[in-house]
Amino acid sequence: MARMKFLCDADRCIECNACVTACKNEHEVPWGINRRRVVTINDGKPGERSISMACMHCTDAPCAAVCPVNCFYTTADAVVLHSKDLCIGCGYCFYACPFGAPQYPKVGNFGSRGKMDKCTYCAGGPELDFSKEEFEKYGSNRLAEGKLPLCAEMCSTKSLLAGDGDVIAQIYKERVAKRGYGSGAWGWQTAYRETIAT
Amino acid sequence: MAKPFERIRLIVGALALAVLIAVAAPASAQQSGAPVNPTALSVKEQQLLQELNRIQGRGTIPDVKSYVLEQPAGREWRHFHEVTLRWIGAIAVLAILALIVIFYLVRGMVMIKSGRSGRRIERFNGFERFVHWMTASCFIILALSGLNITFGKPLLLPLIGPEAFTTWSELAKYAHNYLSFPFTIGVVLIFLMWVGGNIPNSVDAEWIKRGGGIVGDDHPPAYRFNAGQKMIYWIVVLGGGTSAATGYLLLFPFYATGIEGMQIAQVVHAVVAMLFIAAMLGHIYIGTIGMEGAFEAMGEGSVDVNWAKEHHRLWLEEELRRTPKGARAQPAE
Numbered sequence: 001m002a003r004m005k006f007l008c009d010a011d012r013c014i015e016c017n018a019c020v021t022a023c024k025n026e027h028e029v030p031w032g033i034n035r036r037r038v039v040t041i042n043d044g045k046p047g048e049r050s051i052s053m054a055c056m057h058c059t060d061a062p063c064a065a066v067c068p069v070n071c072f073y074t075t076a077d078a079v080v081l082h083s084k085d086l087c088i089g090c091g092y093c094f095y096a097c098p099f100g101a102p103q104y105p106k107v108g109n110f111g112s113r114g115k116m117d118k119c120t121y122c123a124g125g126p127e128l129d130f131s132k133e134e135f136e137k138y139g140s141n142r143l144a145e146g147k148l149p150l151c152a153e154m155c156s157t158k159s160l161l162a163g164d165g166d167v168i169a170q171i172y173k174e175r176v177a178k179r180g181y182g183s184g185a186w187g188w189q190t191a192y193r194e195t196i197a198t
Numbered sequence: 199m200a201k202p203f204e205r206i207r208l209i210v211g212a213l214a215l216a217v218l219i220a221v222a223a224p225a226s227a228q229q230s231g232a233p234v235n236p237t238a239l240s241v242k243e244q245q246l247l248q249e250l251n252r253i254q255g256r257g258t259i260p261d262v263k264s265y266v267l268e269q270p271a272g273r274e275w276r277h278f279h280e281v282t283l284r285w286i287g288a289i290a291v292l293a294i295l296a297l298i299v300i301f302y303l304v305r306g307m308v309m310i311k312s313g314r315s316g317r318r319i320e321r322f323n324g325f326e327r328f329v330h331w332m333t334a335s336c337f338i339i340l341a342l343s344g345l346n347i348t349f350g351k352p353l354l355l356p357l358i359g360p361e362a363f364t365t366w367s368e369l370a371k372y373a374h375n376y377l378s379f380p381f382t383i384g385v386v387l388i389f390l391m392w393v394g395g396n397i398p399n400s401v402d403a404e405w406i407k408r409g410g411g412i413v414g415d416d417h418p419p420a421y422r423f424n425a426g427q428k429m430i431y432w433i434v435v436l437g438g439g440t441s442a443a444t445g446y447l448l449l450f451p452f453y454a455t456g457i458e459g460m461q462i463a464q465v466v467h468a469v470v471a472m473l474f475i476a477a478m479l480g481h482i483y484i485g486t487i488g489m490e491g492a493f494e495a496m497g498e499g500s501v502d503v504n505w506a507k508e509h510h511r512l513w514l515e516e517e518l519r520r521t522p523k524g525a526r527a528q529p530a531e
Contacts, residue, residue, distance in 0.1 A: 010240075011236065011237060011240070015258075017258060020259070032261075034259050034261060034264060037257055037259055037261070037264045038257060038258065039253075039254075039255040039256070039257050039264070039265055039266075039267040040255045040256050040257070041241045041246070041253060041254075041255035041256075041267065042241050042255070043255060043256040046239045047237075047238075047239035047240040047241055048240075048241070049240055049241050050255075051255075051267060053267055053268075062272050062273060062276045065276050065280055066275075066276050066279050066280060067351075068346070068347045068348075068350060068351050068367065069350075069351065069355070069360070069363060069364050069367050070351055070355060070360065071360075071364070085361075085364070086360055086361075086364045087364075088364060088367045088368040088371050089368075089371070090347065090367075090371055091448065091451060091460075092279070092347075094451075094457070095272060095275055095457060095460055095461050095464060096272040096273075096275060096276045096279075097272055098268055098269050098270045098271075098272050098273070099267070099268060099269075100263065100264055100266055100267075100269070100457070113451075180235070181235055181236055181237040182237065183237050183240050183241075183242065183243070184242075184243055184244075186243050186267075186268070187243075187267075187268055189243075189244070190247075190268060190270045
């Protein structure tokens with residue numbers, strides 16, 4: 001089985017936010033929740049870089065480890081998913097997540113968190129594949145259709161890569177070798193405890 | 199004449215062009231030869247992480263907190279929550295329970311030595327008891343629902359299964375959130391109404407020196423609150439205050455602090471709460487099966503005069519002096 005990962009080639013990202021829009025549209029993500037976002041560092045200064053970030057589907061995911069009700073599970077493709085039926089909206093995964101991926105709809109009084117929502121790697125949830133319940137809770141399940149996450153598929157500069165970790169690492173390596181520079185795979189050390197040697 | 203002059207002009211022109219080309223050539227050669235490095239100035243992930251342990255930038259969505267790109271500190275927090283906190287909690291709670299059991303087996307219930315007099319004196323009025331029990335009942339639910347977050351997953355989840363555990367945990371979360379308000383009000387009221395009697399003084403030093411009468415049959419004098427009770431009071435005020443403050447930081451995310459602040463708040467909240475629970479177990483013990491005649495003080499509001507004489511002699515004398523006819527002292531039923 002493949003080990004799915006995301007890789008954002010910061011030297012290619014032009015901060016067009018197509019990935020953000022694609023994600024929101026594909027999964028009908030409600031207002032106020034962003035499963036993916038683009039962050040620009042040193043905006044407007046020399047050397048600025050933009051990085052598209054969502055859940056990185058970490059190895060030994062910290063969110064899953066700290067969840068007090070064990071609502072997380074890892075699929076055979078190493079995608080980190082969770083059950084909204086089990087989630088109690090405590091916010092602990094958000095304290096643990098290095099990438100700010102978990103999001104909570106504001107429901108009830110004083111900022112009380114609803115069921116957590118995050119990037120599913122377009123892989124749905126524990127419900128039956130393609131079921132109405134699955135779509136309503138988690139969005140579409142492209143992976144089960146044999147397709148990759150839409151954010152990466154839509155990326156106009158092919159900065160955001162999704163797919164088997166070894167394959168996208170190889171693509172990135174070849175790119176860097178060809179063009180002669182690369183600022184590295186952002187978040188990989190934190191998420192997967194490995195970097196891509198270029 | 200014209201021809202040689204034209205030739206000179208041509209030569210000069212050609213030379214000038216040659217010089218220009220010669221000067222310009224290395225410059226253009228440099229541009230195509232040496233590699234350009236567009237990442238020379240670019241921000242570097244590792245460097246940013248080393249500097250601040252977080253990477254923050256600017257985004258285009260309204261959610262400002264999402265502009266923090268990366269923050270690996272959650273890893274240390276995870277270790278605290280999954281390992282350190284469980285040890286702290288288990289040791290604090292189990293150690294105090296073991297101590298209580300051993301103490302009870304050795305010492306037994308502390309009896310009223312001179313027996314009951316049959317005469318009673320008011321110790322806590324209705325308002326004081328209301329505040330105490332409001333705070334106490336909230337505390338018990340807050341403690342159980344809080345312990346569930348730390349110990350529920352390894353202890354309760356395997357027993358009742360994920361669905362039932364989620365139902366219970368969600369209820370517990372709501373109870374924890376909502377009951378924090380009456381609890382906080384209770385802590386504030388406790389602070390205000392009993393602060394006068396809980397300032398440490400020289401009597402406390404004597405009380406502590408004589409072991410508080412906990413060890414042996416001694417009964418060191420005390421005013422309304424002895425040093426042990428003062429300790430409980432300050433644990434409630436400071437522990438309750440700290441857990442309330444840190445709890446509200448977690449209940450209202452991003453109002454006052456970012457993720458790193460919430461991680462610290464959670465650590466403080468959890469550690470203080472564990473120690474608080476341990477201390478309250480001791481308090482519950484001595485107020486119930488640990489001492490004859492103690493529960494009545496908070497239960498009915500009055501105590502036997504002999505109990506007061508043995509445990510709070512100076513307070514009893516004060517009360518009798520204030521009401522020489524024993525107005526506050528109630529006759530036995």
